[in-house]
Amino acid sequence: MSAWIKQSLGVAAKDANSEVKTRYALNALGMFVVTTIAIMLFATAGETLSTGTLAGVLWIVIFFSAMAGLGRSFVSEEERGTAMFLRLLAPSGAIFSGKLLFNILLLLTLNVGVVAVFLLVMNVAVKTVSLFLLTVIAGSLGLASASTVVAAIIARAHAKNALYPVLAFPLLVPLVLLVVDATRMSFDGLPLFGEGGRDVILMAAYTAAVIGVSSILFDVIWKE
Amino acid sequence: MFWKTSVIVFLTLVIVVSITIPIGGTFGDAAQRSMLGMGATPVTGVVLSNVDFPRHVITLRDRAQKEGEIVFPSSRDLKPGDNIVCNVTFDAGNMQYDAQKLVSVNPLFTFPLITGLDERARIMFYHVPMSWIATVAFFVSMIYGIIYLRKRNPDDDTKSAAAAGLGLLFCLLATITGSIWARFNWGSFWNWDPRETSIFILLLVYGAYFSLRSAIDTTEKRATLSAVYSILAAVTVPFFIFIMPRIMPGLHPGSEGDVNSGPIVSGQIDSWMRITYMSSFVGFLGMFIWLFQLRVRIARLGAKVAV
Numbered sequence: 001m002s003a004w005i006k007q008s009l010g011v012a013a014k015d016a017n018s019e020v021k022t023r024y025a026l027n028a029l030g031m032f033v034v035t036t037i038a039i040m041l042f043a044t045a046g047e048t049l050s051t052g053t054l055a056g057v058l059w060i061v062i063f064f065s066a067m068a069g070l071g072r073s074f075v076s077e078e079e080r081g082t083a084m085f086l087r088l089l090a091p092s093g094a095i096f097s098g099k100l101l102f103n104i105l106l107l108l109t110l111n112v113g114v115v116a117v118f119l120l121v122m123n124v125a126v127k128t129v130s131l132f133l134l135t136v137i138a139g140s141l142g143l144a145s146a147s148t149v150v151a152a153i154i155a156r157a158h159a160k161n162a163l164y165p166v167l168a169f170p171l172l173v174p175l176v177l178l179v180v181d182a183t184r185m186s187f188d189g190l191p192l193f194g195e196g197g198r199d200v201i202l203m204a205a206y207t208a209a210v211i212g213v214s215s216i217l218f219d220v221i222w223k224e
Numbered sequence: 225m226f227w228k229t230s231v232i233v234f235l236t237l238v239i240v241v242s243i244t245i246p247i248g249g250t251f252g253d254a255a256q257r258s259m260l261g262m263g264a265t266p267v268t269g270v271v272l273s274n275v276d277f278p279r280h281v282i283t284l285r286d287r288a289q290k291e292g293e294i295v296f297p298s299s300r301d302l303k304p305g306d307n308i309v310c311n312v313t314f315d316a317g318n319m320q321y322d323a324q325k326l327v328s329v330n331p332l333f334t335f336p337l338i339t340g341l342d343e344r345a346r347i348m349f350y351h352v353p354m355s356w357i358a359t360v361a362f363f364v365s366m367i368y369g370i371i372y373l374r375k376r377n378p379d380d381d382t383k384s385a386a387a388a389g390l391g392l393l394f395c396l397l398a399t400i401t402g403s404i405w406a407r408f409n410w411g412s413f414w415n416w417d418p419r420e421t422s423i424f425i426l427l428l429v430y431g432a433y434f435s436l437r438s439a440i441d442t443t444e445k446r447a448t449l450s451a452v453y454s455i456l457a458a459v460t461v462p463f464f465i466f467i468m469p470r471i472m473p474g475l476h477p478g479s480e481g482d483v484n485s486g487p488i489v490s491g492q493i494d495s496w497m498r499i500t501y502m503s504s505f506v507g508f509l510g511m512f513i514w515l516f517q518l519r520v521r522i523a524r525l526g527a528k529v530a531v
Contacts, residue, residue, distance in 0.1 A: 153453060154439075156449065158441070159439050166431075170428040170432060213455070220451075220452055
């Protein structure tokens with residue numbers, strides 16, 4: 001058991017190290033986030049948007065930056081030719097949990113930046129902070145887990161970049177509905193222990209279901 | 225061979241029944257709809273008496289066992305005991321029912337008038353079975369995907385893909401019939417009602433399945449990844465078809481806040497309509513199985529030729 005944990009932490013650490021040194025993903029995603037928010041600012045030009053629209057915009061930015069950045073965990077292995085070595089070195093379960101951990105960390109780090117920039121720049125006050133924080137964390141976990149399994153599926157396909165959102169979006173729709181709804185409620189000031197709390201619990205259930213199904217299926221996807 | 229003939233017979237019967245069987249309501253329906261300014265309403269019932277003088281009046285006992293008189297503009301050759309369906313309007317001034325048109329005499333049976341749906345209820349015999357068959361097809365695709373992953377027989381992958389393709393076809397047909405129904409019932413072809421949204425997402429999910437298949441070169445990898453994706457996709461199907469449209473408020477029957485969970489699922493449907501609906505469901509299921517077998521056979525022959 002502890003060997004398994006060490007291996008998956010090793011995989012995550014390897015990805016994190018290479019990310020810190022090259023900063024491919026963070027750079028690309030950072031630029032993406034800045035550009036998108038800038039376009040939104042130009043479009044709205046100071047007028048106040050409804051809370052529903054603001055919630056939608058925030059999750060557009062987060063969702064598409066996830067689509068732009070989270071595929072790298074598996075695609076880069078295939079492109080650099082290191083996938084075979086990885087298969088030899090660690091069991092598939094450890095690889096899956098390592099990659100999942102890395103994607104979660106990457107997305108959470110990214111979202112801290114996105115949320116900070118968004119709140120500063122889009123002139124929105126979060127009325128229920130607890131609900132908002134829980135939503136961002138739970139939503140990021142769900143987004144990262146679905147993105148990881150889809151990235152594993154498309155890593156061996158052609159036209160990976162185009163195929164990734166095509167495959168990921170329909171699977172993510174239940175999560176997107178919940179997350180936008182809960183974010184809007186947190187902007188509106190609804191309490192945590194109500195519909196917002198129910199949405200967060202459903203997000204956690206979605207994440208658990210996705211991680212459960214993908215850990216069973218990952219073995220099949222990963223092996224030659 | 226016998227079952228294929230009976231599939232054709234069933235579906236033809238369903239088509240004939242859904243088009244020709246008249247819809248007839250009660251006197252109460254007619255009065256209510258005339259008060260709302262909705263024009264003539266078909267009323268069905270048994271003729272009790274036919275009086276020609278001084279006015280042409282026919283006494284009817286409608287399907288709610290209520291007796292009433294209908295004034296006809298001219299004489300009608302109807303005997304007591306005849307079943308008739310005629311369009312009537314309720315004249316509040318004279319407190320009488322005026323017949324506009326005699327629709328049918330002694331039909332085989334009639335469908336009840338569902339307020340709000342009227343003649344549009346006929347699409348139900350196509351729209352609902354096709355959605356159910358699409359769900360069945362998606363589950364068949366998942367099952368063959370699981371079998372492929374266990375046995376690694378390429379034939380099972382062929383079957384999984386064939387079922388997914390037919391599921392996509394039936395899903396598309398359900399969307400189109402639903403859209404036509406929405407145009408006549410709610411005013412526009414697309415309303416982003418939760419059920420419309422969820423069936424659109426389902427189309428995207430299985431469209432993505434075929435994008436994935438076309439993006440992978442090696443047969444084994446394609447089969448493996450398609451099987452994995454069909455399992456993932458089939459896990460989302462119950463959420464999109466059974467859960468999401470029922471917990472969100474919307475226009476479609478069975479959404480949150482609606483009177484019941486839809487006429488078919490809750491069983492509140494006239495027995496003749498239920499029989500017709502079941503025949504349609506069985507007919508389309510037979511059609512699915514037939515098309516599935518054809519597609520699998522074609523794919524097998526194609527694989528043989530390609531080698």
